[in-house]
Amino acid sequence: MMRTSLIAVVGLTAAAAPATAGAAELTPAGPATLLSQWTGPVTLEGRPPEVLVAARIEVGAGGSAGTVRVRARYRDANAVGDPVQIPAEPGTYTFPAPHIRWDYRGSQIGLDQETGGHAILQQSTCVPSAFPGGDPCENTRVNVFNPPGGEGAPSEVRKGAKLAMEGVYEPDLDQDLVGDTTEDRTDLRISSAPAREVDGRLRIEVTVTNAGPLSADRPVLTAPVLAGGRWEGSCTPIVGYPTCVTPALAAGETRVFVFRADAPEAVGATFTIASEGPDLVPLDNTSGAAFLAAPAFDLAAADRQRLGKGVKVQVRGVRAGRARVTVAFTVRGRAVKVARIVTLKPYTARPVTVRATGAKLRSLRRAAAKGPLSAEITVRTISGKTPVTAKTTVL
Numbered sequence: 001m002m003r004t005s006l007i008a009v010v011g012l013t014a015a016a017a018p019a020t021a022g023a024a025e026l027t028p029a030g031p032a033t034l035l036s037q038w039t040g041p042v043t044l045e046g047r048p049p050e051v052l053v054a055a056r057i058e059v060g061a062g063g064s065a066g067t068v069r070v071r072a073r074y075r076d077a078n079a080v081g082d083p084v085q086i087p088a089e090p091g092t093y094t095f096p097a098p099h100i101r102w103d104y105r106g107s108q109i110g111l112d113q114e115t116g117g118h119a120i121l122q123q124s125t126c127v128p129s130a131f132p133g134g135d136p137c138e139n140t141r142v143n144v145f146n147p148p149g150g151e152g153a154p155s156e157v158r159k160g161a162k163l164a165m166e167g168v169y170e171p172d173l174d175q176d177l178v179g180d181t182t183e184d185r186t187d188l189r190i191s192s193a194p195a196r197e198v199d200g201r202l203r204i205e206v207t208v209t210n211a212g213p214l215s216a217d218r219p220v221l222t223a224p225v226l227a228g229g230r231w232e233g234s235c236t237p238i239v240g241y242p243t244c245v246t247p248a249l250a251a252g253e254t255r256v257f258v259f260r261a262d263a264p265e266a267v268g269a270t271f272t273i274a275s276e277g278p279d280l281v282p283l284d285n286t287s288g289a290a291f292l293a294a295p296a297f298d299l300a301a302a303d304r305q306r307l308g309k310g311v312k313v314q315v316r317g318v319r320a321g322r323a324r325v326t327v328a329f330t331v332r333g334r335a336v337k338v339a340r341i342v343t344l345k346p347y348t349a350r351p352v353t354v355r356a357t358g359a360k361l362r363s364l365r366r367a368a369a370k371g372p373l374s375a376e377i378t379v380r381t382i383s384g385k386t387p388v389t390a391k392t393t394v395l
Helices: 358-369
Strands: 032-038 050-059 066-074 077-086 091-102 108-113 121-123 140-145 156-159 161-163 165-171 188-196 202-210 220-222 230-232 243-245 254-261 267-274 286-291 297-301 311-317 321-331 334-344 350-354 373-381 388-394
Touching: 032 066, 032 161, 050 108, 066 091, 091 165, 108 140, 108 161, 108 165, 188 267, 188 286, 202 267, 202 286, 254 267, 297 373, 297 388, 311 321, 311 334, 311 373, 311 388, 321 350, 321 358, 334 350, 334 358, 358 373
Parallel strands: 140 161
Antiparallel strands: 032 108, 032 140, 050 091, 050 165, 066 077, 066 108, 077 091, 121 161, 140 156, 188 202, 202 254, 220 243, 220 267, 230 254, 267 286, 297 311, 311 350, 321 334, 321 373, 373 388
């Protein structure tokens, strides 16, 4: 089967170019369907789905002009395009083709002619003595159907012949018969609203809108690779982070996702949205978000506490490791400090009770008997960095 590379067709109106077909033979006179067929081997494992979008025809010298329709067959599908005019002047012309699935395995391309006599038929000489597969009459042929239609058995088979035409194909990942390279274009837009949760984790609300004229059948969100990164929303479960493959997004539809990550450090995050075809406005397919470093600790304590039960606090750190919790009481203008070292798990709150003992406890009891004590609670790393404070009153 003749084929061409996956190129974009710039316009589907006929455009003349110098002929390269040489002395082409003429197609039969009168109405008929002619389909080129390749019967040789094809090695195309792993190719993505493709769709036929146009046909390129090489016209030789000495033929007639006339009306034709591009016809294509794929398995049980048999489709024909709108009428177009083949000129008599030699040249290469590109015409619209019926959009049909294509995979080169038994697919055929050709045309329906009304008057015939077009200089687009190329006949090779049979070489029966050639090595297996080397005889053009073994693997190329033109099937002629009269009456036209391309159905049933051909009325004539021209072995070793081929039509001087080739299909122009494009990827069609969503298999909607709209070429992904030049036709299946929409306008996806993305925006992001960054925040940090109380525990220090990242939370980014990502909004995607399809502002284009077509449905985006295969929208894919991509996130940065961050520790603990994960998507929340209508993502296909079997597809892993950092991508989020979401169902088709209709024209005008908006969908909101949430991206979470554990990264406590200052970080920048970029999110992108793409679909099966090039975007009409690619500049709004990316959204960036920047974060300051999360506070190393989160500290919570009741406003009023009792000395006899110890000072109770809840401590949470964004990293695993040891931390020092210090309670500094103000007694007669000086600080009396009581401390405790604890081991924290990241993003996990831990209740901690800090109790005074011995002489410090006796001193604090005497002071508390005269009135409430003010206390400042501080949590910091063992090295003394990144302190976080809270205040309480102790009775």
